[in-house]
Amino acid sequence: MSNPTRPLELMQEWLQKQLPDEAFHWLTDSAAALDGAADRDLYLAVSLVPRKLGKADLILTAADMKAADEARSGWCPLNWSVDQAARLVIMLAATPEGPEFARRLEQLCITADVRESIAFYQGLPLYPDGERYVARAGEGLRTNMKAVFEAVAHNNPYPVENFGENAWNQMVLKAIFIGSKLDPIQGLDGRRNRDLATTLIDYAHERQAASRTITPELWRMIGPFANDELIDDLGWPLGRELIVERQAAALALSESPHEKATAMLNSVPEIKSDIEAGRVSWETVCNDAPKP
Secondary structure: OOOOOHHHHHHHHHHHHHOOHHHHHHHHHHHHHOOOOOHHHHHHHHHHHHHHHOOOEOOOOHHHHHHHHHHOOOOOOOOOEHHHHHHHHHHHHHOOOOHHHHHHHHHHHHHOOHHHHHHHHHOHHHOOOHHHHHHHHHHHHHOOOHHHHHHHHOOOOHHHHHOOHHHHHHHHHHHHHOOOOOOOOOOOHHHOOHHHHHHHHHHHHHHHHOOOOOOHHHHHHOHHHOOOOOHHHHHHHHOOOOHHHHHHHHHHHHOOOOHHHHHHHHOOHHHHHHHHOOOOOHHHHHHHOOOO
16 A cells, blocks of 8 residues: 555545535535544444435546555455445544544444445455454454445455455355355455365365255365365366356366366367467356356
8 A cells, every 4th residue: 555545535536526516515524524523423424424425326437446456456446335435535534543443443333334334344455554453354244244245355455465264264155155256356366275175165065965056156266276086076067057167167177286187178178268268267257157
């Protein structure tokens, strides 16, 4: 993060372009008035945001997205809304760094409604002293609200930068359990590990025995660890009727170091050719996978 204040400045610029003058002035005046103010004043301002500014989608250009990533590596404000960005502006502008910021954020998360929760978890990569919030991020992942879970897990560099292996594995497992996509998880391939692959194979066996569907994205976690015990498991999706399942199996085989992987991949030459040409990837598998 080259300039800690730049994300705040960018959000203010984006909101100024989109909001009526009166609404934007309310936001900037509120943030300025909250400097050194009591907690209750901050909480009131946060709660008033949708009434004052609305809940429209935050409109960002490709240049805006590029500026976001330059301001904070990995920051991806995709599918954000005006009220969510404005809440972060208030929080970042009005609250001092250090323990006081962490205390206020914790209190806001405890009392937040769904939209507020989404905003606060999306903001994780922008907060000072990011390592302070690992436990709070874990609470976001334990929620039974999919949108809140995805505010932590999707398009967010915080987990890959701050989670240990156990917390990371639990996040990926829950994503699969609740039918949340894997491809939007930043750093997914770099954090693949044998324990996760073994757990997911056991899960796949249980689903197969119960004649239940398995997301094709699961096989993304298996390929690099498809050893003597796991390589044959890739034969099951490779023989499935649904093309996206066969594509996922082929992609996993293309990443497997096992000697049997080459022969298995060669048994589906058209898919192999599509992989080599870039027409089939884990992104296309994610996009084409049937909804759970």
